Amino acid sequence: MAQTDMKQKAGAEPAVPRQVERNRMRAVMNNIILHLHPTRVPAPALKFTYTWGLGGLSTLLVVILVATGILLMFRYDASVERAYTSIQYLETQVMFGALLRSVHHWAANLLIVTVFLHMLRVFSTGSYKQGRATNWIVGLLLLLLVISFNFTGYLLPWDQLAYWAITVATSLLGYIPLVGGIINHFLLGGSEVGQVALRNFYAIHVALLPPLILLGMAYHFWRIRKDGDISQPQCQENVEKFTTIPYLVQIELAAAVLLIVGLFLWAMSVPAPLEALANPAHPPNPAKAAWYFLGLQELLLHMHPLAALMLPAILLTALALVPFGEQRSDDIGIYFRSRIGKRVALVAALLGLALPPTLVLLDEFWVDFPTWLPSLPTLISNGLIPLLLTLGGLAVIYGAFRKGLKANRSEATLGLFLFLFISLIVLTLIGISFRGPNMAWVWPF
Amino acid sequence: MTTSTRMDSISPDSQMSRRNFLKLGAAALGALAVLEISAVGLMFLQPRSLEGEFGGVVTAGPVNSFPPGSITEFPAGRFFLIRADDGGFLAVYRRCTHLGCSVSWDPGLNQFVCPCHGSHFDELGDILNPPAPRALDTFLVIIEDGVVKVDTSKPRTREEFESSQLVYT
Numbered sequence: 001m002a003q004t005d006m007k008q009k010a011g012a013e014p015a016v017p018r019q020v021e022r023n024r025m026r027a028v029m030n031n032i033i034l035h036l037h038p039t040r041v042p043a044p045a046l047k048f049t050y051t052w053g054l055g056g057l058s059t060l061l062v063v064i065l066v067a068t069g070i071l072l073m074f075r076y077d078a079s080v081e082r083a084y085t086s087i088q089y090l091e092t093q094v095m096f097g098a099l100l101r102s103v104h105h106w107a108a109n110l111l112i113v114t115v116f117l118h119m120l121r122v123f124s125t126g127s128y129k130q131g132r133a134t135n136w137i138v139g140l141l142l143l144l145l146v147i148s149f150n151f152t153g154y155l156l157p158w159d160q161l162a163y164w165a166i167t168v169a170t171s172l173l174g175y176i177p178l179v180g181g182i183i184n185h186f187l188l189g190g191s192e193v194g195q196v197a198l199r200n201f202y203a204i205h206v207a208l209l210p211p212l213i214l215l216g217m218a219y220h221f222w223r224i225r226k227d228g229d230i231s232q233p234q235c236q237e238n239v240e241k242f243t244t245i246p247y248l249v250q251i252e253l254a255a256a257v258l259l260i261v262g263l264f265l266w267a268m269s270v271p272a273p274l275e276a277l278a279n280p281a282h283p284p285n286p287a288k289a290a291w292y293f294l295g296l297q298e299l300l301l302h303m304h305p306l307a308a309l310m311l312p313a314i315l316l317t318a319l320a321l322v323p324f325g326e327q328r329s330d331d332i333g334i335y336f337r338s339r340i341g342k343r344v345a346l347v348a349a350l351l352g353l354a355l356p357p358t359l360v361l362l363d364e365f366w367v368d369f370p371t372w373l374p375s376l377p378t379l380i381s382n383g384l385i386p387l388l389l390t391l392g393g394l395a396v397i398y399g400a401f402r403k404g405l406k407a408n409r410s411e412a413t414l415g416l417f418l419f420l421f422i423s424l425i426v427l428t429l430i431g432i433s434f435r436g437p438n439m440a441w442v443w444p445f
Numbered sequence: 446m447t448t449s450t451r452m453d454s455i456s457p458d459s460q461m462s463r464r465n466f467l468k469l470g471a472a473a474l475g476a477l478a479v480l481e482i483s484a485v486g487l488m489f490l491q492p493r494s495l496e497g498e499f500g501g502v503v504t505a506g507p508v509n510s511f512p513p514g515s516i517t518e519f520p521a522g523r524f525f526l527i528r529a530d531d532g533g534f535l536a537v538y539r540r541c542t543h544l545g546c547s548v549s550w551d552p553g554l555n556q557f558v559c560p561c562h563g564s565h566f567d568e569l570g571d572i573l574n575p576p577a578p579r580a581l582d583t584f585l586v587i588i589e590d591g592v593v594k595v596d597t598s599k600p601r602t603r604e605e606f607e608s609s610q611l612v613y614t
Contacts, residue, residue: 164546168561171545186490191600192523192540281520281539283546285560300576301562305544370575382575438563 030245036221038229040241041248044333045230050125053255054118059217060256061111064263065149066210068104076156078202080195083158084277091274098271099264105272107263108150112292115146116421123417124345126332126410127231133323135223140320142220145213147292152205154290155198163278165289166201167193168297175305192280233333285437294431295424301439302363304383311387315420322417328410337411344407344415351397352422360430364441394420505536505593508614516550516568522597524584525550525557527569533611536584536595537570542602543577557581571606579604586612 014021044050075094077086090097119139122128128136155166170193174184189196224230232239242248275284289297299308331337336345369381397419401412436442461469503522511517511528518525518539527535537557539547546561556573557566564577571580582600586593591614603610 164561167546168544171543192545280523281547282549283560287546287561300544304576304578378575378578438558438560440563 033245033249036225037244037248038225040243041230042232043240043242045232046242046247046251048251048255051230052117052121053252054114054121056252057255057259058111058114058118060259061107061114061263062213062217064107064260065104065111068100068107069206069210071100072104073206078156078199080158080198083156083198087157087159087274091271099267102267102270102272103263106267106270108153109292110263111146112150115143119143120421123414124335125231126326126328126334126337126414128323129326129332130329132227132231135220135227136323137320138216138220138223140316142213142216145209145216149205149209149213150290150292152201152209155193155201156205157274158198158278159275160278160284161273161275161288161290163193163280164283164287165293166197167283168287168289169293170197172300172305172309175309177306231333234329286435286439288431288435288439291428291432294435295427298360298427298431298435302360303386304379306379307383307387311390314391319417322413326410326413328408331410337414340405340407341411341414344401344405344411345418347405348397348401348415348418349422352419353426355419356423356426357430360427361441501597502587503595503597505595508588508591508593511593518550519595522595523547524595524597525570526586526593526595529569529611531611533608533613534586534588534593535569535611536586538582538584538597538600540582540600541577542572542579542581548581567606569606580606583610588612588614 072090075086075090075097077083087101090101092098122136122139151166151169155162170184170187173187174180176183187197187200188194189200288294296308296312299311302308303311331341336342369385370376370378373381373385394416398412398416401407401415402409405411405415407415433444434441503519503524505511505517505519505522505526511526511534513528513532514530515528516525523539524536525539527537529535539549541548541559541561541564543559543562543564546559548557548559548564548566550556551558554565555568557570559565559577562576564575565573566577566581567573569580570583572578580603582602584600585596587596588594
């Protein structure tokens with residue numbers, strides 16, 4: 001009896017009809033999708049220009065990074081003697097080696113862009129309010145993880161950029177009061193970047209951080225469902241709803257395909273850079289960090305390292321606390337909150353374009369607190385004073401939004417956020433294009 | 446049976462049942478195990494600087510080979526050996542005190558220049574302009590039998606140049 005059954009199964013006619021099997025597989029697939037998404041989505045939330053698909057695109061980039069990263073691990077040697085040559089071998093000898101490295105490199109760069117824009121979207125639509133505070137903070141932690149990934153990843157090629165960027169960045173960590181020296185010593189395992197540092201960064205990059213970011217992402221996604229899915233304006237009534245399958249999934253698939261095609265085309269036409277072999281005796285001039293750290297490096301030119309470190313730390317803490325200071329919920333899901341909010345946003349953006357370059361130029365050619373105040377230690381004259389002036393300036397801008405533009409707290413906070421966001425972009429551009437030998441100001445045109 | 450009565454007799458007003466006692470004990474042992482494993486992990490990661498890397502005593506050469514007012518770079522030792530005009534020796538670590546870039550000697554300017562963030566140091570490694578917070582670190586100079594040796598095991602920090610830092614034959 002059993003034997004004849006087996007024979008039938010092995011024959012031309014399968015025991016389970018193909019159509020039934022296909023339906024079952026589709027049910028499983030749909031089940032997975034519906035664990036990530038609700039069954040039905042309000043029509044306005046489906047609009048691409050509401051979310052710009054930034055969370056999903058970031059997720060896809062992480063998947064691409066994990067896949068290419070695993071492949072790269074099979075070809076990479078984490079030793080000072082062989083790291084650079086293994087990358088050279090990858091670039092010139094290994095089939096598709098240059099392509100995979102390039103995809104990994106550009107996906108990591110693009111991920112920085114997409115997570116920052118994702119944060120901008122969430123802040124501009126007030127989507128961190130009303131019970132979403134936890135997920136907002138988880139998002140900030142994920143942002144720090146992405147930055148840590150990039151930071152640990154770029155020592156690995158062991159070229160000049162890698163060596164000096166890590167030297168500068170670890171020295172910067174050394175300025176953190178009390179624990180700075182310990183962290184610095186732990187990461188480097190000595191007084192300079194060397195074999196121990198390379199091995200450390202490799203272990204952190206490929207073994208410590210990946211599970212952390214995957215756990216963080218899982219929690220981030222679960223929390224979105226828990227908090228009532230994509231944020232939407234509360235006042236809406238009788239909103240039309242569409243089923244997730246196929247309406248949302250279609251959009252996601254299209255965005256994913258576009259991203260993959262765009263990323264691969266870009267990676268094929270612009271190879272990942274590889275500078276000369278690391279030379280501990282001679283930093284390149286100018287010695288610049290990777291582009292996403294140039295905003296921070298620009299701060300270093302104007303402040304004591306401790307102050308340049310304190311400023312982002314203070315702003316990041318403030319960013320984490322923002323949801324707890326805002327009770328308003330009637331402007332959730334509306335870009336820039338309101339008419340006044342839009343005006344504030346415009347003024348903030350213009351201010352962000354104008355003020356940082358002005359201050360940079362003033363400090364470059366005129367302001368010099370250490371010379372003006374020779375009796376004070378540089379920690380105060382070049383650290384505390386610029387830091388307090390910056391924070392004071394931010395307070396004045398916030399006050400101007402409140403009083404001058406009659407903005408409420410929610411709108412003024414958004415204005416301040418946008419000002420800082422644009423400022424960071426401007427400082428980054430200054431670092432990329434306007435800094436020449438000895439990091440002195442140069443005109444690129 | 447007998448044990449419970451014995452426990453009762455030891456502390457009659459004790460609220461702790463045997464179950465809770467075992468739970469507490471297991472928790473305490475668990476905490477101890479976690480502590481031990483963390484200590485093992487930390488000690489495992491602790492001293493990882495490699496032997497044979499930079500950080501020993503470097504023999505620079507006979508005193509006479511360094512004329513007064515000269516600056517000689519020792520790339521492997523990561524220091525510059527300075528002989529001041531009055532004949533005193535000073536070994537400065539090439540690591541910029543700002544953020545760790547390697548400074549280079551610019552004979553035209555007569556200064557050490559850091560290419561990363563533009564700090565300048567004079568011919569004795571003293572700080573000329575920020576962002577560097579202090580003068581270049583120094584290494585111990587030992588002069589034995591007319592030969593200059595530099596101990597690169599431990600950089601010594603200093604705020605500014607003082608004449609006591611110079612070593613004479």
